[in-house]
Amino acid sequence: MTKHVALIALTLSTGASALTVTGAGSSFVYPLFSKMFDQYHSETGDTVNYQSVGSGAGQKQLHDRTIDFAASDVAVPATDVAGYPGKIITFPDAIGAVVPSYNLPGVTASLKFTGPVLADIYLGKIKVWNDPQIAKLNPGVTLPPLPVTVARRSDGSGTTGVFTDYLSKVSPEWKSKVGSATSVEWPVGVGGKGNDGVSGIVKSTPGAIGYIELTYALQNKIDFGSVQNRAGQFVKADLASVKAAAASVSLPSAGIISITNASGSQSYPISTYTYVIVYQDQKYGNRTPQDAAALKKLLMWVVTKGQAYNTALNYVALPSSAQTRALVLISGMTYGGQPIAK
Structure with missing residues (x-):
């Protein structure tokens, strides 16, 4: 593996707006995400731009709110959680x-x-x-x-x-x-x-x-x-x-x-489990309800249909209990305190 960036430079159209879901972090999960996000585009036409920059850098970018989601093989340290500008949620996407x-x-x-x-x-x-x-x-x-x-x-x-x-x-x-x-x-x-x-x-x-x-x-x-x-x-x-x-x-x-x-x-x-980290409430900065919906749609796919790609790349798919926990956490994401519309 020599590439540091998985970039599927395609667009998701919602009305007149072109949206892109962006993520960064874990190189551990990069081989899997590269395959997942390519397949996700094939199935949905949606865009995913994931940068394999390391879990620490991904957590920092999420803290600074320059990406939609971070990927990390360890949770944000408890001592750092309070320093984030909003509540974060963490859920597993694979085991390696x-x-x-x-x-x-x-x-x-x-x-x-x-x-x-x-x-x-x-x-x-x-x-x-x-x-x-x-x-x-x-x-x-x-x-x-x-x-x-x-x-x-x-x-x-x-x-x-x-x-x-x-x-x-x-x-x-x-x-x-x-x-x-x-x-x-x-x-x-x-x-x-x-x-x-x-x-x-x-x-x-x-x-x-x-x-x-x-x-x-x-x-x-x-x-x-x-x-x-x-x-x-x-x-x-x-x-x-x-x-x-x-x-x-x-x-x-x-x-x-x-x-x-x-x-x-x-x-x-x-x-280890490897995780996705996002803000629970997605209304911040210039984010729109459409941005929140695109992110939630992607995350739901990753922990359900996307799990079909784990085994071939030597990651273990989520057991049912972990998948259920991930779905509960993703379902609890909000936009301005309200459920995110599909």
Whole structure:
């Protein structure tokens, strides 16, 4: 994936006005949104302009009210919600995985990692690939004495938020020294912008390791390892293991929950919901009732018919309970305090 912008530059006509729904944020969900929005145009003729700029940038643009919706793999931090100029709602649109991808010439076996080992790599404590901690997890694999090149995000990133949330759950040292956020003070590493940026570093650098969304690893043919889950099982990310992680928890009424380090022997431990964030009341700035209706129409499609495109791109479709919660939240959107007309 090398493109940062999914732009379907087409128009939605409502009377004499041409309307465009705009969104920005998560690169994690970009491959799915690119397909969804192209299909949405084919079915409806409506316009969608989505910019894959990272979850942090998407949240900022929504805060500044320069876009209609933000996409993010983590919720707006509770400490920041009050700073938005209106009430926001957050609901899931898909479920995916963050995987430890690597470039080790000559190593054909799929490597095993534990959370603490990944934390030590990103803390800079494990510096070479044949370190005893990695070798112990991978008996029989000849690991090269290559230096470990740590690749991480340089931008505000929901993928970072998910990865550091996981590391904070499995490594007390990581939690105390670095913590969890869309942007952190990295102890080591080379930064790349977006999932495609980190993918590019890993693919072009022997000895590199990076955390990327599953679809990027598969589409770029980058090796990635299995990760030990809470039950002690080493699990590789796929649709079944991500679905198992989501099934281990119930989505609350607020529409937001962390599913990293989920329980269950089949659960992949770095799984996550990815979300859409919008203002509950759509009457602000120069927005019209038609703008609000176009946005609501799109969002309803994304969490219903649009879910048909998740599986082929290695995202898990919303379970019925999450889909119902998303529909309730979208249905509660208003324009000037009144229900949005269809």
